[in-house]
Amino acid sequence: MKVDVRITGIGGQGILTMAKILGSALVREGKYATLIQNFDTFISGGESTADMRVSDQPIEYPVFEKADITVFMAKKTYPRYINKVKEGGIVVINSDVIDEEPKGNFTVIKVPASSIARKLGNVRASNMVMLGALVAKLSLANPEVIKELIREKFKDKADLNIKAFEEGMKIGRGI
Amino acid sequence: MKVDVRITGIGGQGILTMAKILGSALVREGKYATLIQNFDTFISGGESTADMRVSDQPIEYPVFEKADITVFMAKKTYPRYINKVKEGGIVVINSDVIDEEPKGNFTVIKVPASSIARKLGNVRASNMVMLGALVAKLSLANPEVIKELIREKFKDKADLNIKAFEEGMKIGRGI
Amino acid sequence: MVKWRIEIIEDFCKGCEICVNICPITNLYKVGKVDKPVLRMSERFGYQGYPLVEVVDPTKCTGCHLCDHACPDLAIHVIKEE
Amino acid sequence: MVKWRIEIIEDFCKGCEICVNICPITNLYKVGKVDKPVLRMSERFGYQGYPLVEVVDPTKCTGCHLCDHACPDLAIHVIKEE
Amino acid sequence: MKPGKYFESGAWAAAMGALASGATFFSYYPIEPATDIAEEMVRYGPKNGLLVFEAEDEISALGAAIGASWAGAKAFTSTSGPGFSLMQEHVSYAAMTETPVVLINGMREGPSTGQATKAAQQDVMQTKWGGHGDYEVIVYAPYNTQEMFDLTVKAFNQAERWRVPAMVMADKMTILLMEEVVIPEKVEVVNRKRPKVPPEQFEPFKPEEDLVPPMPRFGDGYRVHVTGVTHNEKGVPVSDDPWVHHKLVKRLCDKIRKNRDKIVEYEVFGDEDPEVLIFAYGFPARSAKEAIKLARSKGMKAALFRPKTLWPFPDKELKEIATKAKKVIVVEWNYGQMLNEVLKVVPEEKVSFVYRIGEIPIPPESILEEGGVRI
Amino acid sequence: MKPGKYFESGAWAAAMGALASGATFFSYYPIEPATDIAEEMVRYGPKNGLLVFEAEDEISALGAAIGASWAGAKAFTSTSGPGFSLMQEHVSYAAMTETPVVLINGMREGPSTGQATKAAQQDVMQTKWGGHGDYEVIVYAPYNTQEMFDLTVKAFNQAERWRVPAMVMADKMTILLMEEVVIPEKVEVVNRKRPKVPPEQFEPFKPEEDLVPPMPRFGDGYRVHVTGVTHNEKGVPVSDDPWVHHKLVKRLCDKIRKNRDKIVEYEVFGDEDPEVLIFAYGFPARSAKEAIKLARSKGMKAALFRPKTLWPFPDKELKEIATKAKKVIVVEWNYGQMLNEVLKVVPEEKVSFVYRIGEIPIPPESILEEGGVRI
Amino acid sequence: MSLEESRKKLTQMPEMSLARAEALPHSLCPGCGIGTILNTFLRAMHELEEEGKLDSSKLVVISGIGCSGRISGFVKTDSMHTTHGRPVAFATGVKLARPELNVWAFGGDADLFQIGLNHTLQAARRNIDIKVVMVNNFNIAMTGGVPTVTTPPKAITKYTPRGWFERSFNIPKLMASAGATYVARWTTAHVFQLKQTFKKMALRKGFSFLEVVSQCPVLFGRYNKFRDPWSMVDYFMKMSRVVKGPQYLEEAAIEFGKPILVGEFVETEAPEYTETIYEAEGVVRK
Amino acid sequence: MSLEESRKKLTQMPEMSLARAEALPHSLCPGCGIGTILNTFLRAMHELEEEGKLDSSKLVVISGIGCSGRISGFVKTDSMHTTHGRPVAFATGVKLARPELNVWAFGGDADLFQIGLNHTLQAARRNIDIKVVMVNNFNIAMTGGVPTVTTPPKAITKYTPRGWFERSFNIPKLMASAGATYVARWTTAHVFQLKQTFKKMALRKGFSFLEVVSQCPVLFGRYNKFRDPWSMVDYFMKMSRVVKGPQYLEEAAIEFGKPILVGEFVETEAPEYTETIYEAEGVVRK
Numbered sequence A, B: 001m002k003v004d005v006r007i008t009g010i011g012g013q014g015i016l017t018m019a020k021i022l023g024s025a026l027v028r029e030g031k032y033a034t035l036i037q038n039f040d041t042f043i044s045g046g047e048s049t050a051d052m053r054v055s056d057q058p059i060e061y062p063v064f065e066k067a068d069i070t071v072f073m074a075k076k077t078y079p080r081y082i083n084k085v086k087e088g089g090i091v092v093i094n095s096d097v098i099d100e101e102p103k104g105n106f107t108v109i110k111v112p113a114s115s116i117a118r119k120l121g122n123v124r125a126s127n128m129v130m131l132g133a134l135v136a137k138l139s140l141a142n143p144e145v146i147k148e149l150i151r152e153k154f155k156d157k158a159d160l161n162i163k164a165f166e167e168g169m170k171i172g173r174g175i
Numbered sequence C, D: 001m002v003k004w005r006i007e008i009i010e011d012f013c014k015g016c017e018i019c020v021n022i023c024p025i026t027n028l029y030k031v032g033k034v035d036k037p038v039l040r041m042s043e044r045f046g047y048q049g050y051p052l053v054e055v056v057d058p059t060k061c062t063g064c065h066l067c068d069h070a071c072p073d074l075a076i077h078v079i080k081e082e
Numbered sequence E, F: 001m002k003p004g005k006y007f008e009s010g011a012w013a014a015a016m017g018a019l020a021s022g023a024t025f026f027s028y029y030p031i032e033p034a035t036d037i038a039e040e041m042v043r044y045g046p047k048n049g050l051l052v053f054e055a056e057d058e059i060s061a062l063g064a065a066i067g068a069s070w071a072g073a074k075a076f077t078s079t080s081g082p083g084f085s086l087m088q089e090h091v092s093y094a095a096m097t098e099t100p101v102v103l104i105n106g107m108r109e110g111p112s113t114g115q116a117t118k119a120a121q122q123d124v125m126q127t128k129w130g131g132h133g134d135y136e137v138i139v140y141a142p143y144n145t146q147e148m149f150d151l152t153v154k155a156f157n158q159a160e161r162w163r164v165p166a167m168v169m170a171d172k173m174t175i176l177l178m179e180e181v182v183i184p185e186k187v188e189v190v191n192r193k194r195p196k197v198p199p200e201q202f203e204p205f206k207p208e209e210d211l212v213p214p215m216p217r218f219g220d221g222y223r224v225h226v227t228g229v230t231h232n233e234k235g236v237p238v239s240d241d242p243w244v245h246h247k248l249v250k251r252l253c254d255k256i257r258k259n260r261d262k263i264v265e266y267e268v269f270g271d272e273d274p275e276v277l278i279f280a281y282g283f284p285a286r287s288a289k290e291a292i293k294l295a296r297s298k299g300m301k302a303a304l305f306r307p308k309t310l311w312p313f314p315d316k317e318l319k320e321i322a323t324k325a326k327k328v329i330v331v332e333w334n335y336g337q338m339l340n341e342v343l344k345v346v347p348e349e350k351v352s353f354v355y356r357i358g359e360i361p362i363p364p365e366s367i368l369e370e371g372g373v374r375i
Numbered sequence G, H: 001m002s003l004e005e006s007r008k009k010l011t012q013m014p015e016m017s018l019a020r021a022e023a024l025p026h027s028l029c030p031g032c033g034i035g036t037i038l039n040t041f042l043r044a045m046h047e048l049e050e051e052g053k054l055d056s057s058k059l060v061v062i063s064g065i066g067c068s069g070r071i072s073g074f075v076k077t078d079s080m081h082t083t084h085g086r087p088v089a090f091a092t093g094v095k096l097a098r099p100e101l102n103v104w105a106f107g108g109d110a111d112l113f114q115i116g117l118n119h120t121l122q123a124a125r126r127n128i129d130i131k132v133v134m135v136n137n138f139n140i141a142m143t144g145g146v147p148t149v150t151t152p153p154k155a156i157t158k159y160t161p162r163g164w165f166e167r168s169f170n171i172p173k174l175m176a177s178a179g180a181t182y183v184a185r186w187t188t189a190h191v192f193q194l195k196q197t198f199k200k201m202a203l204r205k206g207f208s209f210l211e212v213v214s215q216c217p218v219l220f221g222r223y224n225k226f227r228d229p230w231s232m233v234d235y236f237m238k239m240s241r242v243v244k245g246p247q248y249l250e251e252a253a254i255e256f257g258k259p260i261l262v263g264e265f266v267e268t269e270a271p272e273y274t275e276t277i278y279e280a281e282g283v284v285r286k
């Protein structure tokens, strides 16, 4: 089993946080994950992309071109990476910021992550909404472990983020 | 033909000047010479030694341990180099500063270079006296060329130095 | 009469709002001394993904050149027209 | 009464003459105020081939310690003796 | 850091390795991607007894680390290409004075500024030959996050053991990549030998049988003189007898050369008698490993030879296995660096060189294909 | 200097070589024995149109020389071990920016301060690998005073020809030794290519067929941007496409690698089909030559292979002659540096290494004896 | 409008005649003060050329490495993007080799006063005719916001969550003490003064030094309660106090909450190095 | 008397307790002022130890490379002969790693103000408790008498037969501007003041800087009409004017034929760096 996950957006959207939580959760449960970060060094609002390979076997080579699941957090990197979605893959978009209609041989999940997060109290939690949707789709990581990790990471701000994550899960599960 | 000449003394005695004039004279006349300088970098009154190999053939390897002719200009390096005189070689000493009586299987020429130079007007010309003696013994360099070179080097102070050189020649020739 | 034309090279603008803030007319507008500012931030986004500045009322411009000298992106230019 | 003994480590001395020149007694001697200096340069040469300083008249020494503090070669030492 | 399994970056792992080794002094001048390590040190260092010093440049960063080492610290610094070039004079000094010090280098594309945010393996020969004079250093090339931890610990241990500069040369990819890393319950820590005799009897540069002299700490009464000038066993500078120089420098090199069997580390993955041997280290070795799996899955006998120590270089070991192989593919992110070492022990005819000058991933299939292997 | 025969030092000869090549800018920070060259430049430079600049350190000495080169000067600097280490970042920069610049290095004993007044050959690998990143330089190793002149001229010419840093690596002995040196009537001088098109059409880093782009001079209207960042042919920095880096760096290296036949120089002295081959360069080659004479005088077939360019290394040429020999003796004043290059083309079994780490003359007989040759 | 057209449009603005369009738009962050410095510099040089006082083909713009170091790449003159900390060393070589060139060296605070301090001060001592512009953004921006020698005491950075604990340099005073014959400071809020100072420096003979206090909103401002680029520029504007003369050097250190002294601190004369050295060495120009 | 006996005799002199006999007699030239500095330093440290104010096993003497750099080899303490220009960088590491050490850095004018200027000034800025002693012999002696940043205008050297043409630094002023909390200058003619200043520096907390004007008879004096070592010491003695306080910094540059200002220019207090950094970073000492 080997799944290639890409999360892409711009700096400051918490892309690395998402990826790290996901990776940590997988690793805690004995799975394997690698994460390659790509970002412009110093430009705020610069591009930021996390390429994660997930497997139940140790991973040697972590590089991939096309992803099985791609999460789009911002408009900026959309054009570049929409062409790098695998045939039959999954696309998860924050539909609040991406007005495009992805077309191709893949499943599209639209997550109004910004508005959900705003409703919950902080638009910055939209990455956790997206993470929820991703985790639901990936169905490899244990949501409870993820929540644990969110708690460790955000401490007193954890509740809102867990809530956001759960909302995302719901959408991901298609509820 | 190959003769190894060593001139040894202390910094400031004009050892390099002697050696360079000798070397230049030889080279002008189609002979070959190499000169290795040894000196303590920054100490005034430090040791200074010039090792010259002279030949009528191009010289590849300029290093030698024992010399055919050794010129001693000062007491300081006397003990070290008196043991490095070849059997049957020649020792030229400035007898004004070296009171030792060199003993061994070699010819000794004593040159009261300092007093001669002082008499001529400048004790600093004692190196030219010694050069004269050396050139006489070596009988490879043309004294006229040496004088030419002394003239080029010392310009208006040349006369005294040429005189010193000639006095040295006399002693070297045993006159 | 001197008139000032304000050119914005939109592909260059990064929406930093410095021009808007440095423009003396913006302040006058804020305190209600004039009815419109010369410059303000638009709702549009530019080539580089940043919000764009836009010209509201060029006739208010005094040609003081603060905005175009201060713009870090060489994106705004105040041009004298007779 | 305080007496001063002057020790010279000859192997260390490089004959720079600083001690001689810095000693106040040398000056007095030069201008004829005293008959002998404490220090002067000898005719002898030391281990390193330099002329050596020598003590002429230690009784004139005031123990001012200029010489032994100034010596660059740690070669001269002025020692108090009761 | 608590023992356990983490999902973290190579920079984090190296930082943890340093702390696990007992590092107490970290100096740096910022440069990408070494700043990733500096950030971790700022975060975790002080509460673990480590001081972080931002120096005015790389010259002083390494200078201060060497000073700190003599004052008893386990000291290290971290840099990349341009900064590493500036450190060369002090690498040479550390070697000459037998100062244990560790350097973690995040390799990026050069020469000069190049592409500062892209990985490469372009400074590996520099580790051995960058400074003036003959000397030996110990250099590790981690290829995953776990090795960032493990080999950093080894670098500290070996630096202490042999009193030499030890380096961890990680391409920027390996510094940034996140994956599983296990912090073990117990880490073996080696400390430098201390004098066994009182100061009066102690000769600071007199080696013991292993060619390494015990090392006192400043302030403990040994009154040692440390100098980059050629010195005798007492530490007194000797500048006129070249035999003293010859012997000293020979010993400094022989410390490593004669003990290379105790230091050299490598991995062989795959068949013991391979038809095709791939030589790779650092990030490209990850792709090479997949290539080996691929080749073997098609019934070919194949192996990866992966040096973990670039210096001393596992030449004997490589030669042995390479002799059996028909083809040796060398993979590097440069224009031929460790390739030179391979060519010393493998006949040129056997070798193909598959390279990219910098961070262009080489997929497993490409390695085989460009290396001339049909599967 | 007037043409003719002189009895002078290597430093003097190098200085004359520089002036004969049309050098107009010399920068330095003092260090033994490179100061011998500085002294000559102070004496003869200005009246021959050359400016002497005493920099605040070696970093600025080379930096200023590179700047001067872009302003149109033929620029050079001179240093030794520790200073050479400090220059590495700028060697790397000069390579990346294709700046013609010459460096004369007087090699002394290292590592670190070592024995500063003694000769050695301990920095020869550093010339190739001292800086970060892949690059190629041209390095000459003169072995007598005449070559100090001749090879300095060549260094200037080749630096201009290929737009690379060129170095003259002379052991301190060769710098100080005085002997005959002939200043010829006419010296062939090569100047860098200038743009052939007006500024509007000019692309500053677009190579011609020989891989070398023409080089404009600052102030002539070409408005060129010079950068150590990876750049395209227009000189615009490109930091996100590693293929641009790959191609640029490959070209920079290939300039030399592909043109090596035009650059490589060496001397073979003795028999064409030697039984015994000695490999030596710089001062030790003088003894080696005597050793060859000695061996041949005893009826043995023997030859000296003496590289004049250490980089590019005459590997093909060495291999060819070494194949015929039963024994190859490598002689160096270090603990094995160019030896590594020899081992790439000569089987280890044939090679014996006769060395001293620094200025300990090796008499001709010792070379043969220690090399295992009975005469 | 395509990017190409935008670039063309830019270069058609007369005052942007010296912008290197192919390298623009630049990659500095939104609202970065370095852009303002670039902007005013381009205008200054253009004006001088218009006024017939400068030939821009004789201009050489040299820079170090850092965000500030990018400036040389955006100027359509002979230009050199060198190594970190060494722009002044390169500039020295350029000037000495071809004295008729008008040579500028731009760098950051770390560039010119941390790693490269030595070169900056030696050039001031020599009084070589190089125009040095230091962008003081209070941090080492390019490597992610590391504190530096101009970081004000107690400032927060990613590396000093509890506040910076080193003392910082009083830059104008240090430059004056090293022998600089011209020392000025402005901020990015002083756009006209910047332009004027650039013009003055271009025409002056001898070593000229300008410190420009500049906003790095992303890596410095953000951590220190400046919510956007403007709030920093506004702060500069409000805190600045214009002075003139060396008597103000003593108080010229910058601290949060204290006035920022701006203006010309030193303007004096001394023999220029390039001239002196040619003369003293007796270089025969061929 | 054999050399061994002479060495023994030396160490038996109580005030020479800290001389490293096996490295003596040293190889400095006859009459070199560096020897006087060594001499007075040895005495100062000995006296402090006698007075119970200093434990010499906690002394660390670090030096650069140069004639002045040799000092560390002649002192029987923990000592470090480093690289040219960098003694202060090494000293910083030593001090930071073991704050209880009493750390000295000796260097020449080129060492500390030419190649190594950066480190010297950064240490002053930080106010780290290192005691820096600069031997100003007006030239780069070890490499044969090359002019340097303290060579007085018009001075003759082997490299400048027609006189030195660069401007030289006003060292005390530069140090003060960098933030040094203690700045003094004496000459080798002021042997007691030297000793006292060494003692004071040893006990002071914070960065202390002492410039010692010193004779290099062989490579500097000789070219500048000083016929022997003493004539230079004598010149120092006669030209010196003792001052106190920062108001004299302005005139502190040294020129031939002008008074040499000596004394304490700066003596002030500021938080010491080693203490600050441990505290600010919250280093938990194990």
Ligand SMILES: Cc1ncc(C[n+]2csc(CCOP(=O)(O)OP(=O)(O)O)c2C)c(N)n1
Pocket (backbone or CB within 6 Å): E029, E030, E031, E032, E058, E082, E083, E086, G065, G066, G067, G068, G069, G083, G084, G107, G108, G109, G110, G111, G112, G135, G137, G139, G140, G141, G142, G143, G148
């Ligand atoms: C020798 C060397 N060390 C470190 C670096 C990494 N580096 C790049 S830019 C920079 C500093 C930039 O700071 P500053 O000069 O203040 O410019 P800013 O980015 O703040 O404008 C550093 C340390 C480098 N390129 N070269």
Ligand SMILES: Cc1ncc(C[n+]2csc(CCOP(=O)(O)OP(=O)(O)O)c2C)c(N)n1
Pocket (backbone or CB within 6 Å): F029, F030, F031, F032, F058, F082, F083, F086, H065, H066, H067, H068, H069, H083, H084, H107, H108, H109, H110, H111, H112, H135, H137, H139, H140, H141, H142, H143, H148
């Ligand atoms: C990196 C480096 N550059 C140059 C040298 C050569 N060098 C040795 S000592 C010295 C300078 C000595 O001058 P100074 O510091 O004034 O000390 P002095 O000899 O005058 O006491 C130099 C340039 C060196 N050792 N290392």
Ligand code: SF4
Pocket (backbone or CB within 6 Å): C008, C012, C013, C014, C015, C016, C017, C018, C019, C020, C052, C053, C070, C071, C072, C073, C074, C075, C076, G031
């Ligand atoms: S025009 Fe310039 S100043 Fe105005 S918002 Fe755009 S980038 Fe900022």
Ligand code: SF4
Pocket (backbone or CB within 6 Å): C004, C006, C022, C023, C024, C025, C038, C039, C060, C061, C062, C063, C064, C065, C066, C067, C068, C078
């Ligand atoms: S020129 Fe002045 S008034 Fe006109 S828009 Fe710009 S800032 Fe406003």
Ligand code: SF4
Pocket (backbone or CB within 6 Å): D008, D012, D013, D014, D015, D016, D017, D018, D019, D020, D052, D053, D070, D071, D072, D073, D074, D075, D076, H031
């Ligand atoms: S004792 Fe000292 S001061 Fe006196 S001459 Fe000898 S070395 Fe000089």
Ligand code: SF4
Pocket (backbone or CB within 6 Å): D004, D006, D022, D023, D024, D025, D038, D039, D060, D061, D062, D063, D064, D065, D066, D067, D068, D078
């Ligand atoms: S102690 Fe004073 S008086 Fe006595 S010899 Fe020395 S200098 Fe002269």
Ligand code: SF4
Pocket (backbone or CB within 6 Å): A042, A043, A044, G027, G028, G029, G031, G032, G033, G034, G067, G068, G137, G141, G142, G215, G216, G217, G218, G219, G220
């Ligand atoms: S990081 Fe700071 S200095 Fe650099 S471009 Fe961005 S705002 Fe400007």
Ligand code: SF4
Pocket (backbone or CB within 6 Å): B042, B043, B044, H027, H028, H029, H031, H032, H033, H034, H067, H068, H137, H141, H142, H215, H216, H217, H218, H219, H220
């Ligand atoms: S050269 Fe000068 S500084 Fe060096 S030891 Fe001799 S007198 Fe002293």
Ligand SMILES: [Mg+2]
Pocket (backbone or CB within 6 Å): G066, G108, G109, G110, G135, G136, G137, G138, G139, G140, G141
């Ligand atoms: Mg900055």
Ligand SMILES: [Mg+2]
Pocket (backbone or CB within 6 Å): H066, H108, H109, H110, H135, H136, H137, H138, H139, H140, H141
């Ligand atoms: Mg000096």
